[in-house]
Amino acid sequence: MIKGFIFDLDGVITDTAEQHYVAWKKLSDENGWSFDRELNDKLRGISRLDSIQVILEHNNITLDEDTIGKLANQKNEKYVESLDDVTPEDFLPGAKELLTHLRTEGFHVALGSASKNASKVLQQLNALGYFDVIGDGNSVTESKPNPAIFLHGAEKLGLQPDECIVFEDAESGVDAAKTGGFHSIGIGPKERVGHADLRFDSMADATLFEIKSYFKDLF
Numbered sequence: 001m002i003k004g005f006i007f008d009l010d011g012v013i014t015d016t017a018e019q020h021y022v023a024w025k026k027l028s029d030e031n032g033w034s035f036d037r038e039l040n041d042k043l044r045g046i047s048r049l050d051s052i053q054v055i056l057e058h059n060n061i062t063l064d065e066d067t068i069g070k071l072a073n074q075k076n077e078k079y080v081e082s083l084d085d086v087t088p089e090d091f092l093p094g095a096k097e098l099l100t101h102l103r104t105e106g107f108h109v110a111l112g113s114a115s116k117n118a119s120k121v122l123q124q125l126n127a128l129g130y131f132d133v134i135g136d137g138n139s140v141t142e143s144k145p146n147p148a149i150f151l152h153g154a155e156k157l158g159l160q161p162d163e164c165i166v167f168e169d170a171e172s173g174v175d176a177a178k179t180g181g182f183h184s185i186g187i188g189p190k191e192r193v194g195h196a197d198l199r200f201d202s203m204a205d206a207t208l209f210e211i212k213s214y215f216k217d218l219f
Helices: 017-031 037-041 048-058 065-083 095-104 118-125 148-157 171-180 208-214
Strands: 004-007 108-112 133-135 164-168 183-187 198-200
Touching (some): 004 148, 017 048, 017 065, 065 118, 095 108, 095 208, 118 133, 133 148, 148 164, 171 183, 198 208
Parallel strands (some): 004 108, 004 164, 108 133, 164 183, 183 198
């Protein structure tokens, strides 16, 4: 039986993708690196340090770990500055409604995000109250597609993976959910998250009624 839900943050609850893009673009421009929206899309769902590696590989650049760490901190500072502009109006359509319904029906809810700034974003959204557990980039060391962040959430909720549904908008996130033994819902285009158990174009379509209808044997 499904007892819990685990949500990614960016692209599922809210979308700070533009803030991430601008921060990465500024960092890249400052260092003379090539960076565009196509490359930015490859960073979806992976950690800050892994993102820098993708950018460096794209530019055929090798740097030592200390320098990479400093660059990651610089990017984060640029990104965090922009988070003060996030408000409760920045929920993606349908996300707040679904979280509210899950709370009303007594389901357990966790966040499973690679972002180390997830709590700040949820605070800006006034959304902390919807979550029993906050799993973020500070909770585990392994990045998606490793399922560690989702396994952490399930453990903190006191549930088994097959008792949870994971919401993801990234290919690596769906891979992580499937590897960890979770049920999965993909938010986004088929070419990116079509391998999830169930897919919706947007969170506005992901109503609890539709979810229960699809996973009817699990509720």
